[in-house]
Amino acid sequence: MLFIILLFAAAAKAVPLTKRQAPSGVPSYVTEYAPIVYLYSADPYRPSDIGAQLSNTQPQVNTTLISDAPSPLTLDNLNSLNALGGPDVYLTSIVDITTNPSYLYGVGPTDNETEGVVSTAVIVNDHGSGLVDVFYMYFYAFNYGGDYFSFIVGDHVGDWEHNMVRFQDGTPTAVWYSQHSNGEAFTYETVQKSGVRPIVFSANGSHANYAISGTHDHTIPDVNLPEGPIEDYTDEGPIWDPTLSAYYYTYDADTSTFAAYDDSTPVNWLYFTGHWGDDEYPENDPRQSDIFGIDGTQKYTGGPTGPEDKQLNRTDVCPDNGDACILRVVLGP
Numbered sequence: 001m002l003f004i005i006l007l008f009a010a011a012a013k014a015v016p017l018t019k020r021q022a023p024s025g026v027p028s029y030v031t032e033y034a035p036i037v038y039l040y041s042a043d044p045y046r047p048s049d050i051g052a053q054l055s056n057t058q059p060q061v062n063t064t065l066i067s068d069a070p071s072p073l074t075l076d077n078l079n080s081l082n083a084l085g086g087p088d089v090y091l092t093s094i095v096d097i098t099t100n101p102s103y104l105y106g107v108g109p110t111d112n113e114t115e116g117v118v119s120t121a122v123i124v125n126d127h128g129s130g131l132v133d134v135f136y137m138y139f140y141a142f143n144y145g146g147d148y149f150s151f152i153v154g155d156h157v158g159d160w161e162h163n164m165v166r167f168q169d170g171t172p173t174a175v176w177y178s179q180h181s182n183g184e185a186f187t188y189e190t191v192q193k194s195g196v197r198p199i200v201f202s203a204n205g206s207h208a209n210y211a212i213s214g215t216h217d218h219t220i221p222d223v224n225l226p227e228g229p230i231e232d233y234t235d236e237g238p239i240w241d242p243t244l245s246a247y248y249y250t251y252d253a254d255t256s257t258f259a260a261y262d263d264s265t266p267v268n269w270l271y272f273t274g275h276w277g278d279d280e281y282p283e284n285d286p287r288q289s290d291i292f293g294i295d296g297t298q299k300y301t302g303g304p305t306g307p308e309d310k311q312l313n314r315t316d317v318c319p320d321n322g323d324a325c326i327l328r329v330v331l332g333p
């Protein structure tokens with residue numbers, strides 16, 4: 001008997017503790033129609049562990065360490081930084097990022113899974129009357145901004161990107177693809193699929209999400225062209241199934257509250273209003289550069305805010321940013 005118990009204990013231990021598949025209670029359509037992501041073949045910056053970002057960084061405000069921050073910072077106490085600077089807090093790499101610490105590169109998928117890390121948060125917002133928005137939030141430890149006329153512009157530590165699938169009575173109707181400060185919406189019918197799952201192409205370095213493979217020029221905000229001066233590159237690189245290792249939550253818009261589907265999923269980190277990477281390095285920092293002093297062309301920009309800042313309670317499929325929400329019925333770049 002003892003032998004059998006030990007055997008079970010050993011078997012349980014062999015499973016990586018970070019591996020997370022959908023707990024019971026998650027509606028079946030959430031995983032059934034979840035996006036399948038093609039990473040860019042030559043992108044060195046893969047999906048990364050959400051929790052590990054906290055052990056590889058320390059919280060700063062105005063480039064000064066927050067001395068009374070909890071130590072260690074965890075996904076259970078990260079929200080305590082809201083009282084210590086909130087939106088002014090930057091989780092700042094402990095090791096100078098220009099020395100290429102390995103955590104920036106994340107984990108490449110094996111058999112579609114980023115093994116040993118949890119790099120996705122799935123957040124379900126039930127609007128009532130059968131309307132449900134499911135957000136698939138992807139985390140990468142580093143964003144490589146891209147090469148503009150041989151200048152690198154827009155690198156930053158931490159990168160949150162997402163898809164949102166809108167459901168009516170459990171049937172998918174539309175898909176949102178986040179890209180830089182905005183993105184594109186398509187009807188579910190329009191997008192390419194693997195079985196019934198929408199296909200997503202994650203761009204080299206920026207991890208912007210596109211509905212087709214190839215080159216995407218995004219020089220003009222909200223107008224994607226097949227080529228131009230500021231391009232994102234996507235291809236059919238390694239397949240990543242974000243649902244194989246994810247945290248699953250509900251979001252209640254009336255109370256602005258997140259809840260996990262099981263007791264072992266950390267929740268509090270979702271309330272953190274600060275940034276998931278270093279603040280923009282000042283001009284006098286030797287790491288920083290720009291194109292002929294033009295504002296907005298800095299090599300390094302500040303780290304992004306997290307899922308709570310992505311308009312989780314939308315009227316349209318697009319976030320409400322004053323632009324028209326075009327629900328595309330034709331695939332494009």
Ligand SMILES: *[C@@H]1O[C@H](CO)[C@@H](O)[C@H](O)[C@H]1NC(C)=O
Pocket residue numbers: 061062085088
């Ligand atoms: C950061 O520094 C600026 C300029 O010195 C100051 O105005 C601001 O209040 C500081 N912010 C915090 C949160 O300390």
Ligand SMILES: *[C@@H]1O[C@H](CO)[C@@H](O)[C@H](O)[C@H]1NC(C)=O
Pocket residue numbers: 036111112194239241
């Ligand atoms: C990986 O995902 C693709 C696309 O959904 C699927 O066809 C394939 O069977 C998956 N491979 C494994 C090992 O799960």
Ligand SMILES: *[C@@H]1O[C@H](CO)[C@@H](O)[C@H](O)[C@H]1NC(C)=O
Pocket residue numbers: 042043044045144204205233
């Ligand atoms: C992809 O990103 C890497 C840096 O992360 C860069 O060296 C490479 O040139 C990029 N590829 C393309 C096609 O832009």
Ligand SMILES: *[C@@H]1O[C@H](CO)[C@@H](O)[C@H](O)[C@H]1NC(C)=O
Pocket residue numbers: 127253254255313314315
């Ligand atoms: C959430 O979105 C719905 C639209 O689906 C809207 O009616 C409701 O007022 C929003 N709730 C909050 C708290 O903004």
